[in-house]
Amino acid sequence: MSMKNYEFWFVVGSQFLYGDEVLETVAKRAEEMAAKMNASGILPCKVVYKVTAKTNKEIADVVKEANYDDKCAGIITWCHTFSPSKMWINGFVDLQKPYCHFATQYNREIPNEEIDMDFMNLNQAAHGDREHGFIAARLRMPRKVIAGYWQDEDVLERIGDWMRSAVGVAVSKSLKVMRFGDNMREVAVTEGDKVEVQAKLGWQVNTWPVGTLVEYIEAVSEEEVDALMKEYAEKYVMNTDNISAVRYQAKEEIAMKKMLDEEGCLAFSNTFQDLYGMEQLPGLASQRLMEQGYGYGGEGDWKVAAMTAIMKAMGEGKNGGTAFMEDYTYHLEKGKEYSLGAHMLEVCPSLAADKPKIEVHPLGIGGKGDPARLVFEGREGKAIVASLVDMGGRLRLIVQDIECVKPIMEMPNLPVARVMWRAMPNLTTGVECWITAGGAHHTVLSYDVSASQMKDWATMMDIEFVHITKDTTVESLEKELFLNDLAWKLK
Ligand code: MN
Numbered sequence: 198m199s200m201k202n203y204e205f206w207f208v209v210g211s212q213f214l215y216g217d218e219v220l221e222t223v224a225k226r227a228e229e230m231a232a233k234m235n236a237s238g239i240l241p242c243k244v245v246y247k248v249t250a251k252t253n254k255e256i257a258d259v260v261k262e263a264n265y266d267d268k269c270a271g272i273i274t275w276c277h278t279f280s281p282s283k284m285w286i287n288g289f290v291d292l293q294k295p296y297c298h299f300a301t302q303y304n305r306e307i308p309n310e311e312i313d314m315d316f317m318n319l320n321q322a323a324h325g326d327r328e329h330g331f332i333a334a335r336l337r338m339p340r341k342v343i344a345g346y347w348q349d350e351d352v353l354e355r356i357g358d359w360m361r362s363a364v365g366v367a368v369s370k371s372l373k374v375m376r377f378g379d380n381m382r383e384v385a386v387t388e389g390d391k392v393e394v395q396a397k398l399g400w401q402v403n404t405w406p407v408g409t410l411v412e413y414i415e416a417v418s419e420e421e422v423d424a425l426m427k428e429y430a431e432k433y434v435m436n437t438d439n440i441s442a443v444r445y446q447a448k449e450e451i452a453m454k455k456m457l458d459e460e461g462c463l464a465f466s467n468t469f470q471d472l473y474g475m476e477q478l479p480g481l482a483s484q485r486l487m488e489q490g491y492g493y494g495g496e497g498d499w500k501v502a503a504m505t506a507i508m509k510a511m512g513e514g515k516n517g518g519t520a521f522m523e524d525y526t527y528h529l530e531k532g533k534e535y536s537l538g539a540h541m542l543e544v545c546p547s548l549a550a551d552k553p554k555i556e557v558h559p560l561g562i563g564g565k566g567d568p569a570r571l572v573f574e575g576r577e578g579k580a581i582v583a584s585l586v587d588m589g590g591r592l593r594l595i596v597q598d599i600e601c602v603k604p605i606m607e608m609p610n611l612p613v614a615r616v617m618w619r620a621m622p623n624l625t626t627g628v629e630c631w632i633t634a635g636g637a638h639h640t641v642l643s644y645d646v647s648a649s650q651m652k653d654w655a656t657m658m659d660i661e662f663v664h665i666t667k668d669t670t671v672e673s674l675e676k677e678l679f680l681n682d683l684a685w686k687l688k
Contacts, residue, residue, distance in 0.1 A: 200513040203242040203270040203364050205297075206263055207231050208256070209249045210280030210329055219319055223277045224249045226303050230347055239353040241514060242270065242360045250280070256288035264293045271295035271363040273356070276325030277303060278318070282332035289336055295363035295657045298333060299356065300326040300344040339656045361646070362653035365511040368463070369658065370399035372503055375462040377407050378471030380497030386637040387498040389587035394500075397592065398658055402499050405456065407467075411474035413452035422447045429555060433571060436554040442477065443555055443569040449475070449482035457491060464492030464506040466499045469541070469563035478563050480542030480570035481555060484614075487545035493521050494639060495543055500585050501639040505545075508583065511654070512645030520545030522582060522616065522642035527624065533605065534624035535617045538642065542570040544614035548642070549573035550603070558612035575616030577603050581648050582620075582640035591685045594655045595636040596648045597621060597665040616642065621667045630665045630674050661685055
């Protein structure tokens with residue numbers, strides 16, 4: 198489901214104490230607020246005003262409805278007046294959707310002449326929202342609290358960012374991952390507890406035989422390949438004479454897409470150690486599928502494949518720069534320290550600064566034919582890298598702030614797409630922090646999704662979150678990880 202089809206339900210708390218007239222005014226204003234927030238054009242999804250809730254039953258009923266409505270990606274609450282919070286307990290205990298408490302107020306300013314006790318009774322969010330906030334704190338609910346005026350752009354942007362994280366939750370809960378082959382032999386960080394991940398994050402991670410994919414590849418018609426080759430010629434620079442190698446990747450793309458769509462899978466992984474019956478490791482084919490929104494992970498890394506799909510969905514409609522990535526090698530020149538990120542083949546062209554080139558080169562690994570791939574440089578700009586690791590008994594999401602730069606050298610003999618960045622707080626401390634936290638060599642790199650959105654997503658998913666920023670020190674991180682370890686063992 199596309200971002201714009203999701204709804205967030207606006208539930209306004211009140212009580213009978215104030216009489217019908219006040220309640221009618223509250224309902225009318227809540228409707229007006231939802232309409233204006235939608236008309237702002239800032240929110241990626243629709244706000245739907247649902248109810249001015251005055252009883253335990255009204256709240257429990259709207260929560261039940263929200264839980265079972267696939268379009269509803271979360272609820273947003275606010276208290277125009279005072280809403281005694283014991284009436285919220287039953288509904289909140291049952292709530293299974295992301296929850297944002299929007300502490301706002303209908304009027305921006307206190308009207309100097311007009312203000313009297315009637316005004317005070319109608320406009321008492323300042324204490325209504327405190328009563329409302331207490332009960333969520335008391336119930337230890339995962340929530341987002343956003344305070345500010347409902348017509349302010351920066352406030353609406355924060356709500357919009359949170360909505361994207363909540364859509365990431367919806368995508369996660371229904372995500373299916375197709376694995377072609379198992380994980381690369383002996384690799385630890387790409388492993389994980391698939392049962393725990395399904396219970397916690399919703400992912401259905403299952404394996405399909407490479408032989409079935411080979412049958413699908415062989416069933417692709419020359420006409421289908423011709424049509425896709427035309428698209429390649431339009432979108433990319435054909436920088437090779439080895440057209441048959443490119444045509445084979447087109448077949449792989451068509452075959453994998455068919456299998457993914459038939460099973461409703463939004464992410465996939467494969468491994469160069471199991472390409473039985475295939476002529477090439479999918480390079481261009483995997484890059485193309487990522488460009489279309491599918492998540493991918495190399496070497497059987499289904500966790501990074503799933504995270505790539507989720508983060509792509511969270512960033513839908515932005516610049517489109519979200520990709521499976523791997524820290525490859527360092528440039529350690531004093532004062533110009535950078536990481537070079539790439540992969541054997543599979544970097545998503547949504548990161549490309551210019552039109553990617555299709556090239557065919559030998560691949561030293563896997564013992565298959567020379568694979569076609571897209572070669573390009575990544576864009577400049579602020580971004581994050583994210584890695585989900587299984588700590589045994591819990592999942593840890595590690596996010597690091599990075600700054601991508603135009604690669605400082607041409608690297609004319611490097612036959613893959615590449616991205617160069619400076620990790621925060623600096624390369625060496627950044628590496629020390631990443632390694633201390635146990636972050637993988639595989640990540641999702643995104644220009645579109647922020648660390649704070651990933652934090653919100655982790656909160657909603659009830660998993661550990663670790664953020665490496667410009668201010669992080671190894672000492673502070675070690676302490677944080679130690680305390681996290683204790684806290685998560687108690688949870
Ligand atoms: Mn890899």
